[in-house]
Amino acid sequence: MPAFFPLLQxxxxxxxxxxxxxxxxxxxxxxxxxxxxxxxxxxxxRDFFVAGAGVGLWTLAIAKMAASLSGxxxxxxxxxxxxxxxxxxxxxxxxxxxxxxGAWVLAKKLRLLGEARGLLxxxxxxxxxxxxxxxxxxAAVGILIAVIGYMATNLLALGIVIDAxxxxxxxxxxxxxxxxxxxxxxxxxxxxxxxxxxxxxxxMALSSLLVVAFALKVGGGLHHISDTIMAADTxxxxxxxxxxxxxxxxxxxxxxxxxLGQPNVxxxxxxxxxxxxxxxxxxxxxxxxxxxQLIYIAIGIAMKALVVSGATAPLAxxxxxxxxxxxxxxxxxxxxxxxxxVAAAIMATVNSFMNAGxxxxxxxxxxxxxxxxxxxxxxxxxxTVILAxxxxxxxxxxxxxxxxxxxxxxxxxxxTIAPALAIGLNWDGATRAGAIxxxxxxxxxxxxxGTLAYFKIITLPKGVDVSALSLITSLLxxxxxxxxxxxxxxxxxxADIKLVMET
Amino acid sequence: MLKSAVxxxxxxxxxxxxxxxTGSFFDATWAPWCLAIGTCGALMSMMALGAIRRGKIAPxxxxxxxxxxxxxxxxxxxxxxxxxxxxxxxPLLFNFPLRSTIVLLGVAIVPILVMPFAxxxxxDSSMLSEDDLVRLREAQTEMARANMxxx
Numbered sequence: 001m002p003a004f005f006p007l008l009q010x011x012x013x014x015x016x017x018x019x020x021x022x023x024x025x026x027x028x029x030x031x032x033x034x035x036x037x038x039x040x041x042x043x044x045x046r047d048f049f050v051a052g053a054g055v056g057l058w059t060l061a062i063a064k065m066a067a068s069l070s071g072x073x074x075x076x077x078x079x080x081x082x083x084x085x086x087x088x089x090x091x092x093x094x095x096x097x098x099x100x101x102g103a104w105v106l107a108k109k110l111r112l113l114g115e116a117r118g119l120l121x122x123x124x125x126x127x128x129x130x131x132x133x134x135x136x137x138x139a140a141v142g143i144l145i146a147v148i149g150y151m152a153t154n155l156l157a158l159g160i161v162i163d164a165x166x167x168x169x170x171x172x173x174x175x176x177x178x179x180x181x182x183x184x185x186x187x188x189x190x191x192x193x194x195x196x197x198x199x200x201x202x203x204m205a206l207s208s209l210l211v212v213a214f215a216l217k218v219g220g221g222l223h224h225i226s227d228t229i230m231a232a233d234t235x236x237x238x239x240x241x242x243x244x245x246x247x248x249x250x251x252x253x254x255x256x257x258x259x260l261g262q263p264n265v266x267x268x269x270x271x272x273x274x275x276x277x278x279x280x281x282x283x284x285x286x287x288x289x290x291x292x293q294l295i296y297i298a299i300g301i302a303m304k305a306l307v308v309s310g311a312t313a314p315l316a317x318x319x320x321x322x323x324x325x326x327x328x329x330x331x332x333x334x335x336x337x338x339x340x341x342v343a344a345a346i347m348a349t350v351n352s353f354m355n356a357g358x359x360x361x362x363x364x365x366x367x368x369x370x371x372x373x374x375x376x377x378x379x380x381x382x383x384t385v386i387l388a389x390x391x392x393x394x395x396x397x398x399x400x401x402x403x404x405x406x407x408x409x410x411x412x413x414x415x416t417i418a419p420a421l422a423i424g425l426n427w428d429g430a431t432r433a434g435a436i437x438x439x440x441x442x443x444x445x446x447x448x449x450g451t452l453a454y455f456k457i458i459t460l461p462k463g464v465d466v467s468a469l470s471l472i473t474s475l476l477x478x479x480x481x482x483x484x485x486x487x488x489x490x491x492x493x494x495a496d497i498k499l500v501m502e503t
Numbered sequence: 504m505l506k507s508a509v510x511x512x513x514x515x516x517x518x519x520x521x522x523x524x525t526g527s528f529f530d531a532t533w534a535p536w537c538l539a540i541g542t543c544g545a546l547m548s549m550m551a552l553g554a555i556r557r558g559k560i561a562p563x564x565x566x567x568x569x570x571x572x573x574x575x576x577x578x579x580x581x582x583x584x585x586x587x588x589x590x591x592x593x594p595l596l597f598n599f600p601l602r603s604t605i606v607l608l609g610v611a612i613v614p615i616l617v618m619p620f621a622x623x624x625x626x627d628s629s630m631l632s633e634d635d636l637v638r639l640r641e642a643q644t645e646m647a648r649a650n651m652x653x654x
Binding site for chain 1: 506510513514517518520521523524527528530534535538539541542545546549550552553554555556557575579582583587589590591592593595597598599600602603605606607610611612614615618619620622623626627630631633635636638639642643646
């Protein structure tokens with residue numbers, strides 16, 4: 001999920017109530033048991049990076065949902081909806097369409113390509129498609145840059161949650177959280193990650209559904225909530241909220257089209273044991289995502305109704321919408337479950353990013369440089385530790401820089417990967433030059449534009465984000481450069497890749 | 504031929520999105536319309552691109568993609584066209600403000616009811632049948648043998 005509004009601003013109230021602490025402890029204990037079990041099964045680099053390509057459909061769908069939703073969906077997202085109304089919902093609204101897009105454009109082709117070439121990473125698919133180590137390496141660099149920012153943002157959020165539940169202090173919370181995720185990510189790689197994701201995703205879905213029920217009950221039903229808000233704020237429940245149509249529709253574009261470039265999510269297609277199981281993938285994934293995302297809308301709107309009706313005081317900070325609702329309007333057992341769900345969402349996301357970053361360092365970048373590491377499993381573990389320590393260090397010491405790093409995470413993934421991979425796997429006229437040009441334009445525009453916008457050297461129109469501009473630019477660059485170099489296309493497509501594309 | 508046409512559509516709709524972003528720099532009133540129509544068009548035409556097999560798209564999927572484009576973009580356009588009326592006593596649909604319900608139905612609820620079933624019900628015939636998989640694996644084995652032989 002996006003790092004547009006990272007949890008940096010969250011200063012959660014203390015939740016050190018015995019029942020919440022107990023539920024959180026049980027949650028962490030179950031994660032430890034699952035991770036230990038899965039870790040014993042991790043024997044090869046294929047287990048470490050693609051779970052041995054032996055995952056079933058239910059596992060895939062729930063794990064993909066868990067990796068898609070970060071702590072933002074549980075805390076930052078409801079806060080955003082509380083602040084700008086329905087415009088904030090446009091970040092998750094494209095879910096139904098973006099899942100379908102991923103299914104038709106990527107699911108089968110990535111799965112079959114992974115099988116045909118024994119691929120372990122997303123950049124490897126780009127490298128194979130264009131027979132280009134350079135394109136693979138550039139895509140890996142984009143992933144690496146984005147992963148550090150994303151992980152730092154999420155580790156800071158996890159530190160905040162652990163501090164709020166256990167009263168550890170923020171710095172200790174960051175390092176305890178990092179240590180827990182590292183323990184199973186290093187030992188078991190994505191194999192341990194994916195099975196803990198299933199448990200974590202189930203917690204997220206259950207807690208989300210419970211919160212929706214309580215939000216409707218506390219607000220007096222949807223009709224009453226609508227009437228209450230509409231009487232006090234004429235824009236909040238309008239289709240574009242208080243942010244306007246450009247903001248809402250720009251979110252819609254970035255988070256639908258950009259979903260094709262999220263390596264932590266699309267990478268999981270490699271892991272499915274039987275590609276024919278994809279038949280019911282879209283239905284299961286849609287249900288899982290719908291369950292997990294309802295909390296995002298429900299709390300933001302319910303808190304707005306409660307505030308305008310005078311049932312509770314206005315929030316000092318938007319990110320306090322979720323904790324305030326849970327601590328004051330939901331049973332403590334539900335609060336405990338949801339806070340465990342927040343930790344689950346963050347941990348599932350960080351694990352996937354750790355693995356994607358480690359794969360980029362261990363597999364893709366050496367491949368681009370014409371080298372192959374001797375023991376990829378061992379190097380995968382070492383680079384996982386290094387990346388986690390860097391990200392946790394950034395989260396601890398860099399203050400607002402972590403928000404800056406997180407801001408372009410989604411945009412970097414989208415603009416560097418989506419055009420070359422998603423269109424390239426469906427168009428045999430796409431060329432290596434088009435892929436490299438689009439990846440480079442995504443890298444440069446996101447980094448340079450993000451930096452200039454963050455330091456207010458350039459000002460963009462209201463609602464327009466650097467991520468959106470870099471995504472649309474890299475998509476168009478991909479088409480135009482491929483068209484200009486179209487005579488090279490046939491020679492750049494290997495017969496086995498063409499076979500997969502045509503199947 | 505069909506693939507070229509669909510690719511042209513993808514590019515065209517992306518260009519419309521780009522026009523929308525360009526217009527936003529000038530506060531153009533048409534900018535949101537471009538973003539709405541362009542994004543819906545780009546999404547549906549890319550799905551259609553992914554659904555092309557051996558130069559064809561299953562007829563039912565043509566209707567699904569074209570229909571969903573018209574429905575999603577239409578819902579956005581209706582919401583953009585209707586004057587704002589979300590104040591006290593404003594019209595509700597399913598207990599939620601009218602324009603917002605139209606958007607939620609258009610881009611979330613109806614797609615979630617339609618797309619998974621369109622995918623599943625055409626999967627065997629238009630995406631990957633058991634025979635397709637067997638043929639692909641046999642062809643890959645043949646290629647691998649040929650490559651080994653040539654070395």
